[in-house]
Amino acid sequence: MLKNTLKIALLSTLTSATIAHACTSIAWNTDQGVLTSRTNDWVEATNPVLGNINKGTLRSIQGAGQGDDYLVKYDIVAVLAYGELVHDGVNSQGLQMNALYYTPMTIPEKNSNNSITQFTFGEYLLANYATVEEAINALPQLKVQKLTLAVMPMDIKLHWSITDKSGDRAVIELDKEGLHVYRGEIAMVMTNDPSFKTHLKNRQKYEPSWQNADRNTDFGSKGNASAESRFIHASYYKSKLTEPTSVQNGLMKIASVPFRVPVDAPYKDFGNGMTVYATEWTLSQSLETGDSVMEYNFENNWNTVKFNVYDLMGKEFRQPLMVNAISPLFSN
Template sequence: MKIIAALHGLLMISTALLTLWSPIANACTRALWNTNQQAVVASRSMDWSESTQPRLMILPRGMERDGGKLGPAAVVKENPARWTSKYGSVVTSAYGVGAVDGMNEKGLAMHLLFLTATDYGAREPGKQGVQAGLWGQYLLDQAATVSEALQAMKAIQPVMVEYAGFKSSLHLAIEDASGDSALIQYIDGKPHVYHGREFRVLTNDPPYERQLAELKKRDFAQATRETPLPGNVNPVDRFIRANYFLDTLREPQSQRQAVASILSIARNVSVPFNAPYKTPGSTYDTEYRTVADLSSKQYFFELASSPNLLRVDLAKIDFQAEQAARILNPDQEDLTGEVNDRFQPMAKALF
């Protein structure tokens, strides 16, 4: 009941207060399609009670980052991680304080999602601390593959950020151009890592082992349109539907079809406008969807409130260190298709 009360209270916080990281923890779905012959593609839906003010950002190599900062505030006092980005990336930011989704130039993608049970454990001063909102960005900056990202994880500890009684309870999904995948959850102070191509879907609560247990109760071997399938917007229903429809996708004939196929999964598990959520009157509509095409290094973005699909072609971006970080507000009616040339330089990077 305390968790429900805290979440209800969070919905009342004004937009001014939402500039901190806490609301970025949300209900979302990640689905990875790594079994077709055309492209490794991953989709992600972003669900929240209001706009997270998403911005697409191009971040070059050579950027200096401080994992102890949440905006201008120092939130990790002891042994904060400080690093220089080895790889450039294209990310989706939230409230200007961190990246919740994105892909780097080597074809590693990350997705931060909400998990109530998250517990990063007591602070381990021997490990460099990274506030949870920069966890995914740290890996995009440092790793080219899932295996490299997991190795990089050994040196750091995500640190919980608390504000207004709400904690940044995040877990992480990563995948690379080979189709490798990993899901990372911190439960009871310990990391639980699920590493392998078979770990394709991630939603929210309950923790992953219990999600898998719910899925095992279903038999879809001889499925038809009459097969009972959970259809609500809670995390377990979305988890089961995403797994079910991933298994039914036909082999695509092109990269374009592969992207369209995984986007169809993201749309299926999206939350319609004003659909009831945890408590009567609460809503967590899908705000946007993304697709990372890890094979061709293209990143797609679709606002739920717009019929236009945006595309960023990472192969055409100059990620050299002397380049400026660039930003794009995707909520513009004339934006559609490739938008590489619509980004504007930032005088100062947001994080």
């Protein structure tokens, strides 16, 4: 049943997707613990659902009902897109994963039933590893291959960030040069392509101007929604954050840092005329306490939902995040 549900959800994802996600993910180590925030920018509603994946569950290793089953080691609370596709999540050990679009992703086509695909890679890390260190050490042994379906209008290509309660963080990219892992303080901000290596070089050019900046300083952002500009924007404003007075204060601060793409913003012509997209939602979380704030701003929905991922571990639920339907979870 789970395989069939996942297959339907993933087919829906691929059929309705027409452009690449353009998102931002950031992490901040503070005296209040590790805080994170990410935006999900997209052309349409992904209808995110907050759901559980519990330890001991059997999951399809490739998604879409394909491949072998594997056993989940840790409880997970995740944002599920288009049904059962794990978009973001936190496990019971405090490891968090964000998936962002990355055009240069280069991996072999699926040719075996025991390989992990780009759709399940992030989920698999959450299900099996407690820390960034564990996950990074396991990467060379993981066989990651691309799942391609006939209904797919375009390749879905991704890269990932993983962050844990200790403050360790890594950005993982798989491209034509192979596996690249960027770790530590340099990895606290990520967007989309070009490569993370290119983003770091761009940032180094502008960082010297940030020390004595004021409102008129040209800190390197172009002021548009390109990935390069959003990377510089988030890096600059994160560098100006001062220690939060509480977890709540810290979540508010970090949520203000990513560039939020305005509604109806023009993006790119993919051959069918100019495409527009916007920030559908922003998710800010404390990996220490589990406190989370989802801000949903799309179509007719304008809503803020607060929940705690650790309080929800081990439960059985699926709750929409477009509207505030989370309260029943805490009355069980």
